[in-house]
Amino acid sequence: MKCRYQIVVLVALLFSACAFGAVRKEIRIPDITGYRTLKCDFHMHTVFSDGNVWPTVRVDEAWREGLDAIAISDHIEYHPHKGDIPTNHARPYEIAAPRAKDLNILLIRAAEITRDTPPGHYNALFVKDIAALDIKDFLTQIKAANDQGAFVFWNHPGWKQSKPDESYWFDIHKTLVDGKLIQGIEPFNGDEYYKDAHTWAGQYNLTLMGNSDEHSPFDPPTENHANHRTMTLVFAKDRSLDAIREALNAGRTAVWAMNQIAGKEEFLKPLFESSVEFMPVHHRSGTTAILEIRNKSDVPFELGRKRTDKPLVLEPNSTTILKPTVNKETGKADLKFEVRNLLIEPDKGLPITVTISAP
Numbered sequence: 001m002k003c004r005y006q007i008v009v010l011v012a013l014l015f016s017a018c019a020f021g022a023v024r025k026e027i028r029i030p031d032i033t034g035y036r037t038l039k040c041d042f043h044m045h046t047v048f049s050d051g052n053v054w055p056t057v058r059v060d061e062a063w064r065e066g067l068d069a070i071a072i073s074d075h076i077e078y079h080p081h082k083g084d085i086p087t088n089h090a091r092p093y094e095i096a097a098p099r100a101k102d103l104n105i106l107l108i109r110a111a112e113i114t115r116d117t118p119p120g121h122y123n124a125l126f127v128k129d130i131a132a133l134d135i136k137d138f139l140t141q142i143k144a145a146n147d148q149g150a151f152v153f154w155n156h157p158g159w160k161q162s163k164p165d166e167s168y169w170f171d172i173h174k175t176l177v178d179g180k181l182i183q184g185i186e187p188f189n190g191d192e193y194y195k196d197a198h199t200w201a202g203q204y205n206l207t208l209m210g211n212s213d214e215h216s217p218f219d220p221p222t223e224n225h226a227n228h229r230t231m232t233l234v235f236a237k238d239r240s241l242d243a244i245r246e247a248l249n250a251g252r253t254a255v256w257a258m259n260q261i262a263g264k265e266e267f268l269k270p271l272f273e274s275s276v277e278f279m280p281v282h283h284r285s286g287t288t289a290i291l292e293i294r295n296k297s298d299v300p301f302e303l304g305r306k307r308t309d310k311p312l313v314l315e316p317n318s319t320t321i322l323k324p325t326v327n328k329e330t331g332k333a334d335l336k337f338e339v340r341n342l343l344i345e346p347d348k349g350l351p352i353t354v355t356i357s358a359p
């Protein structure tokens, strides 16, 4: 009897696995010492504002793409589908939450405060009551989000810039930064990059964010993640909502956008070191040493000595042969590179030095 029961359970499990009918593609970006590297997207829309998908679809997509956490952030003030979908600020989270539990996706209750520029758009994460934030006066609204304990960041800061060279920093932004009413900034939004906003993240100690801001369904993930969505990497103490919240407050993030990762040197250096392994020299002939470099991550790394050099690209999940020149007598060399696509600030790659010693 016991045996038959086990078979029934097994068959039931197989059926429930098949019912979802999809495969999760894990993202290979390693943890760094002391922290889990969580893959997160804190900005996306559904039919409850101007998006084109149902909230549960956002959870399914995140699961398939290997994400850990998402925030559905429908606009508070903009509801173009309201003739068909009644305005109900609480529903996107409520609908998505059971699906997120089933698929082990961390779901954050969020909303997008949506104003003309300036002040622009702001995401409030970890809000308690979105409807209570439907407030006419902007500063009162932002303060109310903060009073709810929200983590607030300035979305796509240079969007709707009237002229390409015109600053998108206004007095209201100084008020927000000085009053600590925003804690983060999103220089990377979908395929857009706002370089000044990237500078301000460092200048004003705002947590660096990068998100998809997707409105349509995502394309299925590809084998090598070449078309991965823009996401925020969060260096969290564990895989939980509380740990994400703590890491965001502490500024422990980086952004993976297209083929580059932006973040503080203190996080990008260990991220590179846990992704790439310089193997011992396996052969030397005079001053030429030969060694392997193994890239165990989904990120291609572009190494260059000078910014004008053609970079050596360490392709994702692959091994590259390097033939450096070493000292004839000692067999040693200090290899100095800039990892060009690991941006520690705008236009500045991560400097690394690797000491090799050939037998």
Ligand SMILES: [Zn+2]
Pocket (backbone or CB within 6 Å): 112, 121, 155, 156
């Ligand atoms: Zn927006």
Ligand SMILES: [Zn+2]
Pocket (backbone or CB within 6 Å): 043, 044, 045, 112, 213
């Ligand atoms: Zn948006």
